[in-house]
Amino acid sequence: MKKQQLKKTIMGIDIGGTKIACALVSSGKLASPVYTARTPRGEKILSVVSKFYEQFSRKYLISGVGISTAGMVSDHGRIVGSTGNIPGWQGTKVKEILQKKYRLPVVVENDANAAAYAEYQIGSARGANPLLMITLGTGVGGGVVVNGRLVRGAHFAGGEIGHIKLSYTKQRRCTCGRYDCLEAYASGNGLLALIKHYFPDKYKKISTRDLFRLARLKNKSSIFAIRAVEDWHFYIALGICNLFQVFDPEKIVLSGGLSEEVNINYLVKETGKLLLPALSKSVRIEKSRLGNNAGLLGAALLASQSL
Ligand SMILES: [Zn+2]
Numbered sequence: 001m002k003k004q005q006l007k008k009t010i011m012g013i014d015i016g017g018t019k020i021a022c023a024l025v026s027s028g029k030l031a032s033p034v035y036t037a038r039t040p041r042g043e044k045i046l047s048v049v050s051k052f053y054e055q056f057s058r059k060y061l062i063s064g065v066g067i068s069t070a071g072m073v074s075d076h077g078r079i080v081g082s083t084g085n086i087p088g089w090q091g092t093k094v095k096e097i098l099q100k101k102y103r104l105p106v107v108v109e110n111d112a113n114a115a116a117y118a119e120y121q122i123g124s125a126r127g128a129n130p131l132l133m134i135t136l137g138t139g140v141g142g143g144v145v146v147n148g149r150l151v152r153g154a155h156f157a158g159g160e161i162g163h164i165k166l167s168y169t170k171q172r173r174c175t176c177g178r179y180d181c182l183e184a185y186a187s188g189n190g191l192l193a194l195i196k197h198y199f200p201d202k203y204k205k206i207s208t209r210d211l212f213r214l215a216r217l218k219n220k221s222s223i224f225a226i227r228a229v230e231d232w233h234f235y236i237a238l239g240i241c242n243l244f245q246v247f248d249p250e251k252i253v254l255s256g257g258l259s260e261e262v263n264i265n266y267l268v269k270e271t272g273k274l275l276l277p278a279l280s281k282s283v284r285i286e287k288s289r290l291g292n293n294a295g296l297l298g299a300a301l302l303a304s305q306s307l
Helices: 044-059 094-102 111-122 182-186 188-198 208-217 220-247 257-261 264-274 291-305
Strands: 010-015 019-026 035-038 064-069 079-081 106-110 131-136 140-146 251-255 285-287
Touching: 010 044, 010 111, 010 291, 019 044, 019 291, 035 044, 044 064, 044 094, 064 094, 064 111, 064 291, 094 106, 106 111, 106 291, 111 131, 111 140, 111 251, 111 291, 131 220, 131 257, 140 182, 140 220, 182 188, 182 220, 188 208, 188 220, 188 257, 208 220, 220 264, 264 285
Parallel strands: 010 064, 064 106, 131 251, 251 285
Antiparallel strands: 010 019, 019 035, 131 140
16 A cells, blocks of 8 residues: 655654643644554553554654653653653653664654743744743643743753742742742642632632632622632743743743733732833733644644654
């Protein structure tokens, strides 16, 4: 059977803590359905990647592989740290192993960085320079694109914005083991801490979803929920302000499950109040429209550029 060849067909893969997603990508667009598999431990992930590769390569000529993964990734495509919830993944020489196996260019990138790159190339802030992306979910992550290139940093921690500090008072412990990181305030866990603060008697019964629903009611019963949601916006604004003063982004993109709950106009206003007065009207924030496929698409775009 003759293999179909699309222009620069890349296999894009996103390796997360619970699932691995894979699809073919051509010219920045999905060229196949997105298939998923559960994330196994450590190097077994590579066997899942290989299964996807075998299935796709039977039908298509694949020009390269782009992998977006949780964890910090070295310039040589090795997983060097903070691997989220994937035990045994750290230390894996992903790029080296797969490149040898497939004899194809393989690009490996941190998932938030890959997603930021997708936003820059095909997302809601196309061409923005600089572009700052902030992911709000169980944790807080992000990516920075300057002059069309990802800021990867000298220690591969560029864009790890969840761990900038919002306070020096050691009030709130972060998942990283330190205190008062943006992630400890602006993530889902940060919201749970706000619920505990405003609803000390019934916090176990209120989910983050309930909190936003209650705040939207805008009646007498929602006053504490409204305060909690405003506090949450204020923490995000503080984080954006600190980053804004460093990068002066043309646009900021919010992604991740919790970004859907952000009131953009309110956040823009609150951020403007914190910035240097000359910058107070310069804040542009958009929500991501690429959704869960941003990492996979971004990794594929990076791989297609390496061809
Ligand atoms: Zn932290």
